[in-house]
Amino acid sequence: MGKRPWGVRLFAAAVGGVLLGALAAGPAQADSGQRQQGGLGLTALSVESSTVDATSGNGTVTVDWTVTDGNTAATDMLGALTLQQVGTDGRLIGAPQALTFSFQPEWPYQANPVDGTMASAEYSYAFPVPQYAARSTARWAVVKVAAKDDQGGTLTVGRQDLAKYRASFTATHLVDSTGPAYEQLGPVLDQPEYLYNADAAVTTRYRLHITDDQSGFFRGRLVLGGPQGATATGTIRLVQNTDGSLQCGDYVSYDSHDVFCTVDVIIPAGAPAGTWSVSRVRLTDASGTASVSDGLSQDPVHVTQNSTVRASDFAISPAQYNNWNGTAPLTITMKPSGFRDGIASVTVLLDGCGGSVTEHPEIAADGSVSARATVPPIYTRKCTVTGIGLTDGAGDTAAYGTAFHGPALDLVATQIPDPAAPVVNSASLDITSVPASTLRRNAVLTLDVTSFVGVNGFSLTVYDAAGHSVGGMSGGVSSATNGPLKLIVPLYEGLTPGVYTVGFTLTDAGGLHTQYGYPNGGGLPVPGGPLLITVTDD
Known part of the structure; x- marks a missing residue:
């Protein structure tokens, strides 16, 4: 099985993220033993190399493992192995990295069986070792294995039970010399300037642009400082979505080296009233290298219980x-x-x-x-x-x-309500007779209107002597409250000689409308008489 693109290496930003949910999420320290439900079990786990040089960015270590399932009804299984740097004191360092697997081939799971059946499936995958670490050498180990089958069976094996497999290796890395940097730190656009917290906790939300050219950003903390030495902390974490994209708060990215994040900070109910502002930002990259900006005092928010003013x-x-x-x-x-x-x-x-x-x-x-x-x-x-x-x-x-x-x-x-529909005080056409041979052409209808809220739409129709429509036009106009309003009356080619009538509707900004001059008494009569156009023989 081939090496996956670099983006997949960050699959473990949330140790499986949304894709595997509880199977791979959570700190490996808490999973000290083995938990099973159903017939799933881990029977083999090893790494094929004890050392690897990852300085070129192309170093891999092949991991082999076997998962059994005693439930004969099971036909598929999903899971993840979590690898992470382990310090000499046993402390986990940096971002966890996940190898995801499925019995049935399914994107974006990385490994499928190389041999066996659901009863005992053997997997093998060339784990792409990160190029950077906080030190030139680092010990890596499989610190968690989790799986679930399609019959509800689950398996979680923590560090205590994994120790017997000795599935670890030592890698040589480029040293990650700097932690992540941030810029454009500030409140989101709709963040309130004031917050009332007498009865309930309140939340402030911030936006950061974070860069890290080496390992890539992993997680962080943003601390607010308030009166009387009070503080409130919000956590930032880069996780991977099911489609392979990266998520940091509200923002989606495809590059851990340059991300935007939102972070929520909860100020408890009854916390001291006064000005709270960002006082500290701590950011950690995937290698475990941290950067800290301390002594800040920016982006204040006013917290109050309305007890003084x-x-x-x-x-x-x-x-x-x-x-x-x-x-x-x-x-x-x-x-x-x-x-x-x-x-x-x-x-x-x-x-x-x-x-x-x-x-x-x-x-x-x-x-x-x-x-x-x-x-x-x-x-x-x-x-x-x-x-x-x-x-x-x-x-x-x-x-x-x-x-x-x-x-x-x-x-x-x-x-205030729209009090009345538009009123036409007078109406006239610039053309009342036209030879058929000159068609197609337009006539101009001039209206003297009165409208409290303003006319902003119209429709007009040209009718023949039998009352049938032979053309028309509709649309919007610049708001007209009084005075002249000019409308185009289209006269199409092919009109036979005879007398034609124009009817029209005016609509105001409040949605009220008035109709004038339609055949058979439709609408109001046009002031000054019907709008007639005679088409003559040449």
């Missing part, structure tokens, strides 16, 4: 806004209390509308402060305030609303 009497105005013909302003007011040195800022988040940050808002005579927000034009039917955060001049904060996990807000503003 508070606010009440929240209001939004107007309760109904007019954004039919442009943006509309909203004003959000509240009465803060318990603040010192004035109010430094008020942050307002809204669903569907543009929020705002008001720096040093003026405190009105009634003790209230105001913040402004903007409603986008036409299609925003409702604006809901989802978060309000306040910071006073002394740095104390308060947070309200679902966006900040704070006490609920009931602040909603809605668009």
